[in-house]
Amino acid sequence: MSQTEQTPLSSSHFIRQIVEEDLETKVLGERLITRFPPEPNGYLHIGHAKSICLNFGLAKEYGGVCHLRFDDTNPIKEEAEYVESILEDVRWLGWDWGEHLYYASDYFDTLFAYAEKLIQDGKAYVCDLRPEEIREYRGTLTQPGKDSPFKNRSREENLALFGEMRAGKIEEGARVLRARIDMASPNLNLRDPIMYRILKKPHHRTGDKWCIYPMYDFAHGQSDSIEGITHSICTLEFEDHRPLYDWYLENLGIHHPKQIEFARLNLTYTVMSKRKLLELVEKELVSGWDDPRMPTLSGLRRRGYTPEAIREFCDRIGVAKRNNMIEVSLLEHCLREDLNKRAPRVMAVLRPLRVVLINYPEDTEEALDGINNPEDPSAGTRKVPFSRVLYIERDDFLEEAPRKFFRLAPGREVRLRYGYYITCVEVVKDEESGEVLELRCTYDPATRGGNSPDGRKVKGTIHWVSAKHALEAEARLYDRLFISEFPEKSAEDSSFIDNLNPQSVETVSCFVEPSLAEAEAGSIFQFERLGYFCVDSVDSGKEKLVFNRAVPLRDSWKKIEKQGGGGKK
RNA sequence: UGCCCGAUGGUGUAAUGGUAGCACGGCGGAUUCUGGUUCCGUCUGUCAAGGUUCGAGUCCUUGUCGGGCAGCCA
Numbered sequence: 001m002s003q004t005e006q007t008p009l010s011s012s013h014f015i016r017q018i019v020e021e022d023l024e025t026k027v028l029g030e031r032l033i034t035r036f037p038p039e040p041n042g043y044l045h046i047g048h049a050k051s052i053c054l055n056f057g058l059a060k061e062y063g064g065v066c067h068l069r070f071d072d073t074n075p076i077k078e079e080a081e082y083v084e085s086i087l088e089d090v091r092w093l094g095w096d097w098g099e100h101l102y103y104a105s106d107y108f109d110t111l112f113a114y115a116e117k118l119i120q121d122g123k124a125y126v127c128d129l130r131p132e133e134i135r136e137y138r139g140t141l142t143q144p145g146k147d148s149p150f151k152n153r154s155r156e157e158n159l160a161l162f163g164e165m166r167a168g169k170i171e172e173g174a175r176v177l178r179a180r181i182d183m184a185s186p187n188l189n190l191r192d193p194i195m196y197r198i199l200k201k202p203h204h205r206t207g208d209k210w211c212i213y214p215m216y217d218f219a220h221g222q223s224d225s226i227e228g229i230t231h232s233i234c235t236l237e238f239e240d241h242r243p244l245y246d247w248y249l250e251n252l253g254i255h256h257p258k259q260i261e262f263a264r265l266n267l268t269y270t271v272m273s274k275r276k277l278l279e280l281v282e283k284e285l286v287s288g289w290d291d292p293r294m295p296t297l298s299g300l301r302r303r304g305y306t307p308e309a310i311r312e313f314c315d316r317i318g319v320a321k322r323n324n325m326i327e328v329s330l331l332e333h334c335l336r337e338d339l340n341k342r343a344p345r346v347m348a349v350l351r352p353l354r355v356v357l358i359n360y361p362e363d364t365e366e367a368l369d370g371i372n373n374p375e376d377p378s379a380g381t382r383k384v385p386f387s388r389v390l391y392i393e394r395d396d397f398l399e400e401a402p403r404k405f406f407r408l409a410p411g412r413e414v415r416l417r418y419g420y421y422i423t424c425v426e427v428v429k430d431e432e433s434g435e436v437l438e439l440r441c442t443y444d445p446a447t448r449g450g451n452s453p454d455g456r457k458v459k460g461t462i463h464w465v466s467a468k469h470a471l472e473a474e475a476r477l478y479d480r481l482f483i484s485e486f487p488e489k490s491a492e493d494s495s496f497i498d499n500l501n502p503q504s505v506e507t508v509s510c511f512v513e514p515s516l517a518e519a520e521a522g523s524i525f526q527f528e529r530l531g532y533f534c535v536d537s538v539d540s541g542k543e544k545l546v547f548n549r550a551v552p553l554r555d556s557w558k559k560i561e562k563q564g565g566g567g568k569k
Numbered sequence: 570u571g572c573c574c575g576a577u578g579g580u581g582u583a584a585u586g587g588u589a590g591c592a593c594g595g596c597g598g599a600u601u602c603u604g605g606u607u608c609c610g611u612c613u614g615u616c617a618a619g620g621u622u623c624g625a626g627u628c629c630u631u632g633u634c635g636g637g638c639a640g641c642c643a
Contacts, residue, residue, distance in 0.1 A: 012583080039643050074642060131641055140639055142571045176641055186572040188639055197641035216643050240573060240638050261574085263636095268580085274643095316592065318582045320575090323636055327580050330593050340606060375606070406604070415602060450602045461602045529603045557604045 013319040028230040032064030040082035042274035043289040044089045047265040053314035056095040068097040075203040089297040126161040144184035221245040229257040235264040269480040293481040304534030304550025309338040347463045348512040348527040352391035354438040360388040385469040396462040406460035414460040421447040470511035473545035
């Protein structure tokens with residue numbers, strides 16, 4: 001057993017190395033404590049999954065713990081609805097925070113006391129500059145800022161003023177509490193950053209208790225500190241904030257976790273920013289945060305992605321500091337890899353073409369044995385009803401078929417999966433339009449089950465459903481939401497919205513085998529030769545089955561077809 | 570023309586001064602009652618120039634390119 005574990009699948013990335021070293025030298029204690037700190041202002045997406053798996057994964061791996069903490073310091077943007085969805089998504093992904101569920105808002109009292117301490121130490125002051133003035137005084141990227149005229153107020157005055165801010169005596173925007181650092185710092189975050197601002201808004205957890213709220217920088221590090229976090233792992237854009245993170249903790253003289261930054265996930269053909277995802281939702285360009293085309297965890301779940309596939313994906317993409325752009329094909333690969341092992345196979349016809357077996361008795365039907373999962377013998381077999389009239393996929397018939405087309409064509413023989421060999425003898429067409437309406441075929445009774453006693457081979461096997469027994473269902477064929485590989489890189493005067501794929505979903509009415517009648521919401525099947533389909537958790541029901549295509553099977557025929565049509569006829 | 574970070578095949582990611590490897594992807598083939606799966610083969614890489622060293626993807630210098638930062642957002 002231990003021999004199989006000698007080669008860990010996940011590679012050793014730089015954060016793991018730092019953690020390992022720190023655990024060895026015990027500079028931050030003996031136990032690893034990480035945290036995932038979402039702001040409850042939107043739904044979690046696949047990019048968050050990277051962070052979640054990193055933080056929870058590391059904790060699990062090294063016998064530590066990972067906290068789930070909501071970074072809820074801005075009541076204007078945050079809502080309880082988001083808290084609920086985030087809890088659900090993290091749990092669904094397979095992680096357990098145990099009793100370690102926290103809210104930055106739980107620390108508001110402590111944070112307030114911390115602020116008073118800095119004032120007392122002459123390291124913070126109340127500033128009366130207006131927002132525009134603060135911006136002016138801050139300077140620019142290349143020019144230093146200048147001191148606020150209020151920078152040298154006495155401690156007593158600052159304390160009193162800060163108390164008034166808290167008591168609601170000051171109007172919004174009139175005053176802020178600032179750290180007294182250095183207006184000339186080349187790092188703008190150190191130019192006397194704002195610690196507290198006045199926001200006369202009720203908070204989703206603290207209600208009306210507060211009308212001043214700490215800024216991210218004044219809340220995050222201290223929250224980490226209070227919880228005894230050892231390694232505070234965040235994304236690259238906070239790199240410039242680290243000196244401030246360190247400054248607060250040092251000047252407060254409290255436990256000092258180590259902040260480490262890594263590059264966030266980017267995926268081709270999708271957008272990842274919460275702002276853009278919100279825009280898609282609000283403009284009703286998608287059906288909601290859980291639209292199966294969204295890269296949100298709720299969308300992916302509804303689409304048919306499994307937690308296992310997502311975790312595997314997060315493991316494979318690695319962790320580094322350089323900006324990256326992961327190809328969606330890797331995500332799709334991880335899904336197929338997982339589902340191939342587990343998804344029951346079933347037959348469904350998306351674009352039906354009627355086939356009549358002219359030498360098959362009218363009143364007969366039989367039950368054929370279908371293998372539920374060739375990758376998993378324990379999944380067993382099922383009975384699939386067969387009769388004289390069937391539906392096959394329109395794509396599986398071509399009137400003028402090239403040599404490499406192994407499916408049905410006039411005069412050609414194919415195997416019906418688990419059924420008989422059939423030969424197409426007649427094509428019935430609409431006289432006016434020329435559209436193929438029906439195929440008339442003969443079947444070979446000796447080939448029942450899919451093998452011929454004379455050993456003759458057929459190149460192709462196609463799927464089918466019995467017309468009499470089939471269930472009608474809806475299938476939603478999803479494709480990528482954007483046509484462009486890099487939707488955010490749109491022309492100057494256009495938005496990422498212009499890169500939406502107009503064919504990102506096609507809804508078809510299809511026929512599925514009767515065994516699917518009792519399929520539960522959220523369960524996933526492989527429609528043989530087509531792809532993986534998930535019973536929609538919102539719209540599917542007893543009256544009407546609705547399936548979402550999570551991902552199609554790889555299709556090498558399509559490739560041949562594109563390259564040159566599979567040769568001469 | 571400030572500060573910080575980064576640069577390895579098409580895309581990711583390893584190699585921690587000592588044979589540039591793995592995965593996805595592409596291409597070709599074998600097997601197959603899913604044109605799926607599986608298996609085999611194959612393709613392409615250390616940003617540039619100097620320096621240190623017996624030896625540099627790795628260390629140093631300079632340059633180039635990419636990213637982040639001027640919310641009372643996180």
